[in-house]
Amino acid sequence: MQVTFVDSVQGHQTDRVREVAERLRKARPDLGVTVVEGEPARAMLTHHKLNFGPAVVIDGRLEYVGIPRWRFLQERIAQVAAAVPNPRSSVPPTPPTPPKPAAPPAVAKPASAPAAATKPASPGADG
Helix, strand or coil, X not given: CEXXXXXXXXXXXXXXXXXXXXXXXXXXXXXXXXXECCHHHHHHHHHCCCCCCCEEXXXXXXXXXXXXXXXXXXXXXXXXXXXXXXXXCXXXXXXXXXXXXXXXXXXXXXXXXXXXXXXXCCCCCCC
16 A cells, blocks of 8 residues: 655645654555655646645545544555545545446347238229
């Protein structure tokens, strides 16, 4: 699992971003923890449709704008690991739809010949 801390474009809370990232590295060495600062941070924030930061991205998905409390971060990491949708999200992620099996080819029915609509000749008509 990859946790990325994205610094703000103004350098707001840079020390806090680094502090929480380092604390997470020590507490959870099984996680990949990175801090993105400077111009790469601006590009990453733009990608997630944010003008400012900081932000926390877990496995490529924006989870927090700002730096959350330590307990909240720990809980959300556990939820992502267990594939639990974010309870604070307004739009839950849509699971991939399984491909539908192909329908069997339709069997063509033999066409029946239309009944001949012939009119009997009138007895008094000489044609």
